[in-house]
Amino acid sequence: MKRIFLLLAVVMLTGTIAVKAQGGGMQRRSVEENVKMVMEKLADLKLDKDQTVKTDTAFAHYFKDRDKMFEEMRSNNGDRSQMREKMTSLANDRDEKLKKIFTEAQYKKWKDEIEPSMRPQRGGGPGGPGGGRQRP
Numbered sequence: 219m220k221r222i223f224l225l226l227a228v229v230m231l232t233g234t235i236a237v238k239a240q241g242g243g244m245q246r247r248s249v250e251e252n253v254k255m256v257m258e259k260l261a262d263l264k265l266d267k268d269q270t271v272k273t274d275t276a277f278a279h280y281f282k283d284r285d286k287m288f289e290e291m292r293s294n295n296g297d298r299s300q301m302r303e304k305m306t307s308l309a310n311d312r313d314e315k316l317k318k319i320f321t322e323a324q325y326k327k328w329k330d331e332i333e334p335s336m337r338p339q340r341g342g343g344p345g346g347p348g349g350g351r352q353r354p
Contacts, residue, residue, distance in 0.1 A: 249281040259332050263324045272319045280312040 247255070256277050257270070265273060287308065291301050317325055 246285075249278055249285065252281045253277045256336065259336065260328070262332070263320065263327060265320075265324070269319050269324075273316065276312060276315040276319065279315075280308060283308055 253274055257274060260273065284305070287301070287304050313329075316328060320328060
């Protein structure tokens with residue numbers, strides 16, 4: 219009886235891990251959580267108090283607008299090219315605000331190091347979903 223219970227527990231644990239690994243159970247972050255995550259990554263820029271407040275506001279607006287756009291696209295079954303254009307526009311608007319807030323060196327570090335690290339990692343590479351599979 220103990221063996222059956224142990225086997226059942228192992229199967230359930232394995233199934234839970236497999237679902238989590240496939241992206242199940244993931245929730246969208248709130249605007250506040252997204253801003254907090256970005257501000258943690260921006261710690262390397264050593265922003266002063268004024269820059270921190272303005273940057274926080276710029277990212278809060280960006281994430282609110284992005285979430286609103288996603289919601290509109292979901293409700294209208296929008297096409298990807300239109301969504302891509304809007305995302306590019308939102309990112310460009312955000313970057314224009316950041317250029318006014320950051321020093322030249324801070325902005326360069328943002329564009330070269332921090333922003334690329336925030337992009338979702340997808341694709342068919344060995345570490346990506348569906349990647350690394352070899353076909354005979």
